[in-house]
Amino acid sequence: MSAERVHATTHEVNVAAPAGVVYGLISDAVQWPLFFPPNVHVERLEFDGAGERLRMWATANGQVKSWTSRRVLDPERRRVEFRQELPAQPVKSMGGTWIVDSLGAESCKLTLLHDFTVADDAPDDVAWVERATDTNSRAELANLRQLAERWNRLDDLVLSFEDSVRVDGPAELVYDFLYRVGDWPELVPHVSRLDLTEDQPGVQVMAMDTVTADGSTHTTESVRVCFPHAQRIVYKQTATPLLMSAHTGEWSVVPDETGVTVTSQHSVVLRPENIEPVLGPDADVQTARRYVREALGRNSTATLNLAKKHAESAVRVL
Numbered sequence: 216m217s218a219e220r221v222h223a224t225t226h227e228v229n230v231a232a233p234a235g236v237v238y239g240l241i242s243d244a245v246q247w248p249l250f251f252p253p254n255v256h257v258e259r260l261e262f263d264g265a266g267e268r269l270r271m272w273a274t275a276n277g278q279v280k281s282w283t284s285r286r287v288l289d290p291e292r293r294r295v296e297f298r299q300e301l302p303a304q305p306v307k308s309m310g311g312t313w314i315v316d317s318l319g320a321e322s323c324k325l326t327l328l329h330d331f332t333v334a335d336d337a338p339d340d341v342a343w344v345e346r347a348t349d350t351n352s353r354a355e356l357a358n359l360r361q362l363a364e365r366w367n368r369l370d371d372l373v374l375s376f377e378d379s380v381r382v383d384g385p386a387e388l389v390y391d392f393l394y395r396v397g398d399w400p401e402l403v404p405h406v407s408r409l410d411l412t413e414d415q416p417g418v419q420v421m422a423m424d425t426v427t428a429d430g431s432t433h434t435t436e437s438v439r440v441c442f443p444h445a446q447r448i449v450y451k452q453t454a455t456p457l458l459m460s461a462h463t464g465e466w467s468v469v470p471d472e473t474g475v476t477v478t479s480q481h482s483v484v485l486r487p488e489n490i491e492p493v494l495g496p497d498a499d500v501q502t503a504r505r506y507v508r509e510a511l512g513r514n515s516t517a518t519l520n521l522a523k524k525h526a527e528s529a530v531r532v533l
Contacts, residue, residue, distance in 0.1 A: 295313075
């Protein structure tokens with residue numbers, strides 16, 4: 216007989232928002248890195264309208280883990296069932312259900328169920344998974360509640376934008392510049408310090424000091440997931456500046472017949488309670504949107520132009 220047994224957890228929260236709003240946030244897993252603190256990146260691999268297959272990266276007990284899951288969406292019952300196909304160690308199996316129960320027109324209860332096993336039911340591994348599941352579930356539910364209760368303001372608080380530069384040089388050299396983030400303090404003027412670890416190939420954990428236009432320094436922490444064959448790098452800031460509660464982004468390098476387009480894409484959730492303390496008593500959400508757009512766009516465009524210079528200079532030298 217197997218020594219493994221199924222462990223189960225339940226987490227619940229009441230939300231002062233319509234059940235449909237909460238279900239909408241849960242069902243759109245691709246947006247989870249922007250809405251849920253532990254999630255770094257989600258790639259949708261398959262979708263048939265009712266079921267989907269996802270590749271997910273998330274932090275768990277300070278580590279970056281990745282797995283593949285299948286989900287079944289049930290909008291009528293407001294339930295989402297999930298089951299990991301390829302769990303991350305020490306998990307042997309993991310699944311569960313999101314359940315949204317309406318408590319009225321403007322409130323609902325959200326329940327998150329998990330069940331899991333670990334190989335041989337090793338006590339240390341069981342404790343590790345229980346701790347990760349509890350910590351992440353609490354963070355997810357708390358943040359989802361906060362977002363859902365601001366649902367009528369989300370369009371103003373969430374912004375996405377991108378900047379692009381054309382490069383007359385090899386895509387591989389552009390990607391190389393963006394990938395070698397550990398060298399940026401020597402190559403990128405607005406980066407004054409960067410600590411980097413890459414314990415898993417293509418998964419970079421970094422802390423960076425960035426100098427802003429007014430001379431102040433912002434410290435951020437990020438996880439980057441690199442896709443060299445697709446020439447993409449996606450990232451999630453795990454420690455953000457005061458104006459933002461979440462910041463995700465992507466660097467992409469796309470060659471064509473005449474050159475290369477390199478693009479920096481950003482998605483941000485603003486933190487409204489910090490707008491006046493950071494930007495002054497006359498600032499509002501629109502002020503913060505413009506400020507964040509300009510600040511992030513300025514730094515990312517500067518980096519894009521340095522990648523362009525790196526690729527085009529190498530071509531001239533050759």
